[in-house]
Amino acid sequence: GQQVMQIPQYQHVQEGEDFTTYCNSSTTLSNIQWYKQRPGGHPVFLIQLVKSGEVKKQKRLTFQFGEAKKNSSLHITATQTTDVGTYFCADTGTASKLTFGTGTRLQVTL
Amino acid sequence: DTGVSQDPRHKITKRGQNVTFRCDPISEHNRLYWYRQTLGQGPEFLTYFQNEAQLEKSRLLSDRFSAERPKGSFSTLEIQRTEQGDSAMYLCASSLGTGQFSGNTIYFGEGSWLTVV
Numbered sequence: 001g002q003q004v005m006q007i008p009q010y011q012h013v014q015e016g017e018d019f020t021t022y023c024n025s026s027t028t029l030s031n032i033q034w035y036k037q038r039p040g041g042h043p044v045f046l047i048q049l050v051k052s053g054e055v056k057k058q059k060r061l062t063f064q065f066g067e068a069k070k071n072s073s074l075h076i077t078a079t080q081t082t083d084v085g086t087y088f089c090a091d092t093g094t095a096s097k098l099t100f101g102t103g104t105r106l107q108v109t110l
Numbered sequence: 111d112t113g114v115s116q117d118p119r120h121k122i123t124k125r126g127q128n129v130t131f132r133c134d135p136i137s138e139h140n141r142l143y144w145y146r147q148t149l150g151q152g153p154e155f156l157t158y159f160q161n162e163a164q165l166e167k168s169r170l171l172s173d174r175f176s177a178e179r180p181k182g183s184f185s186t187l188e189i190q191r192t193e194q195g196d197s198a199m200y201l202c203a204s205s206l207g208t209g210q211f212s213g214n215t216i217y218f219g220e221g222s223w224l225t226v227v
Contacts, residue, residue, distance in 0.1 A: 033216070042201060042218045043153060088152050096141065096205055096216055097166065100152030 002027045004091055004101040012107040019079050021104035023072040023089035031092040032065055032072045037103075038085040046074075048092070079108045112136060114219035116202050122225045123192055130188045131222045135204030142185050143216070144177055145201040146170065153201055159185060160208070192226045199223050 003026045013019055023032065031050045035043035047056055049065035049072060056063045062075045072089055086105045090098040115134045123129050135142045140161050145153035156175070157167045161182040171177075174192075179185040189196055199221040205214045 042220045045215050045217065048215070090152075095158065095160070095165070096207055096214065097143070097155050097158055098145075098153070098216065099155065103152050 002091065002099055004089060004099055006087075006089060006101040006104050008104055009102065010105045010107070012109070013079050015081060015108055015110050016078050019076045019083070019106055021074050021087050021089075021106075023074075023101050025070050025091060027070070029065075029069045029072070029091045030094070032069075033090045033092055033098065034063060034072075034074055035088045035090060035100075036085050037088065041085075043088060076106075079106070081108050081110065084108050114202055114204050114217050116200075116219040116222045118222060119220065120223045120225075122227060125194060125226055126191055128188060128190045129192060129224060130186055131200050131202075131224075133185045133187070133202030133204075133219060135184070135202070136217055137183075139204035139206055139217075140182070141205045141207050142179055143203040143205075144185070144187050145203065145218075147199045147201055147221070148197075156187075156200075189224075192224075194226045197224055197226045 006023050033048045034046040037043045047063050052069050053067045054065040060077045064073045086103045088103045089101040117132045143158040144156040147153040155168050156171050157177050159179040162179050174190045177187045201221045202219045203216050205216040207214050
């Protein structure tokens with residue numbers, strides 16, 4: 001079956017540093033969605049990418065979809081302590097049955 | 111509150127007991143999903159409904175698991191004869207959509223934590 005891997009598994013940065021998580025799929029992705037899950041919380045939708053090569057920005061967050069639609073990335077500029085959490089990519093598949101990636105846990109310290 | 115709500119939020123049960131979780135989706139959403147998440151892992155798809163019809167079940171959903179959405183609104187997930195391996199967070203999510211369409215935002219509830227002792 002499909003495998004969606006994310007690297008790194010964990011990253012610890014100091015506030016103000018940048019952060020990037022990479023999402024790679026063994027098969028072509030349908031659409032890619034990104035979620036943030038705070039410790040003890042539930043996944044919260046951040047964004048969806050649909051087109052090959054698409055780039056979207058949300059304030060300090062930049063999302064990219066690979067040209068071959070087999071990978072994606074999330075970049076956070078100048079991290080803040082409020083960015084702490086686990087970031088998941090997810091392939092929407094058909095009928096939005098999500099296949100989540102393995103997640104990247106971000107820790108930000110002052 | 112107009113989000114996805116789940117009840118109970120936490121459940122501790124003895125091995126062998128049955129448990130039931132309830133999910134109330136966002137009112138106009140016709141799709142409802144159940145996922146399971148264990149510590150340190152991403153959520154795994156269990157099953158989904160379009161209106162009252164259960165359209166797909168994951169192989170993860172053993173015969174001890176059953177889900178219903180009788181009137182196309184709220185849904186229940188029952189686990190019979192619980193095992194320690196069932197300990198996880200059970201997440202419900204809802205969205206709008208028809209057929210194979212995958213474009214709409216999916217909203218997750220806060221989850222129901224199950225601990226089997």
